[in-house]
Amino acid sequence: MSGRCNAAELLAVVASRQLRDDTMVFAGVGVPLLAAALARRRHAPRLTLVIEGGIIGPEIAPGRLPISTNEMRAGRRATMLPGITDAFLFAQRGFVDVGFMGGAQIDRYGNLNTSTIGADYWKPTVRLPGTGGANDIASLCREVIIVTPHEKRRFVPRVDFLTSPGWLAGDGSRAAAGLLFGRVSRVVTTLGVLGFDPATRCMRIEATHPGVSADTIRANTGFELGQAERVETTEPPSDDELLMLRALDPERRFLG
């Protein structure tokens, strides 16, 4: 299969399959937005995209992918431009079904770091761009799906800085912190699809991509991983999915 598509394409296709028709998805620019645009063109025509620059319902044009969350490409044929604060207030009110996001570091509870690498926030080893709306998406969408390359340096036992809440320290701590609703349900990676144990809220393997073993996933993860009772094998991307995806990003800005 590696001959048929690259890692970014596989990630975008598998991520797009997670989205259902007639729902609202908060999608970050890059592979998450590509995946959402693919879902919209393929199996979820009534999927409403929300982009954190303050945009609701855009129709992303093939070959005109936005490179930021607040430029004219991102708002093409949108149904509403409410501004950044109000876009997130729709999520706080409970209107947004799914948040689609990535991060530089992720831990076993699905907590994400996009802020700083190093022990001290004010004296970082590496200063990253920051949360943007990532924290709000993780806090306020009804369900969060993480989309990320699978690398050992990303999947760490403890995030250096907790930018965006997953299950925090396990079951019950989200609610205890005051987060009224929301949950991180899945982590779609370049190697497989992971979920969370319903009792412990620790990450576990739920599906492996074709040609990838559970052991390979474990070898690329910096913490112990359980697995679901039945581990599925991902259906490989179809010709149809790949054609549509490649048409969206002909300059290969995000598909590599």
Add this chain to the structure above:
Amino acid sequence: MALVRELLRQRRRGLTLSRNLTCTEGELLMAAGAVERVVTAWMSIGLPWGVSKILRHYVESGRVALEEWSHLALGLRFRAGAMGVPFLPSLTMLGSDLVAVGGTKTIQDPYTGATLAAVPALFPDVALLHVQRADPFGNCQIDGYPHMDTDIARAAATVLVTTEELITEEDTRRHPDRTVIPGFVVDALVHVPFGSFPHECYGLYEADFEHFAAYTAAIDARGPAAVGEYLERYVYGPASFPDYLDLFGRDHLALQRRRARELTEP
């Protein structure tokens, strides 16, 4: 950009910059030594150019403090300011390390006892805004993305606005529903076409991505010194804003206008 350029030319020091999305203007203010603190949610030139080397250089060395808030939290800080209340309750940022960074306090809902973030109001000393249209009394119209500009205008003590187009009071009275910033909150207005270039102005001109690519390529090649060269060429050198625009050329600006029209036509 016209206002930021003037701020840089006046060689201001010791400023705190607060803005949700921080781009080249943040890098220029850092490199010029104008800001000592940046209050933001995100800072980069844009996704294709990755993590900003200038952000890393100034923040990792401790020369500039970066105080990070989520988009909604910072938006609610401006909204609380706009509403004239000391804080607004929210469900965001709870349980994350962002709470400690900005010193956000939590409160108990007096009705149910639930925990909420009490996001403090932000009242900027000065707001710098650019709009599509304004009349001589400062009544402003904005097309496209409103960002947080209407809240920022109400929250700030002093409001300076540049406008692409100067309209008449009669134009305002014909379409009062289009006024989003009322003249009574605006302290000064300047007519500056292309006033946000090389950044975009919705519907009027596209952001100049080639310019950003050249800017970041120079930083990749020569490090932070490249920003100093940029400041000389684009900020300190040209005496007026029209002189600055001449560096880009009339044909190039016309092309950016055409691109914006194509992108916003349905």
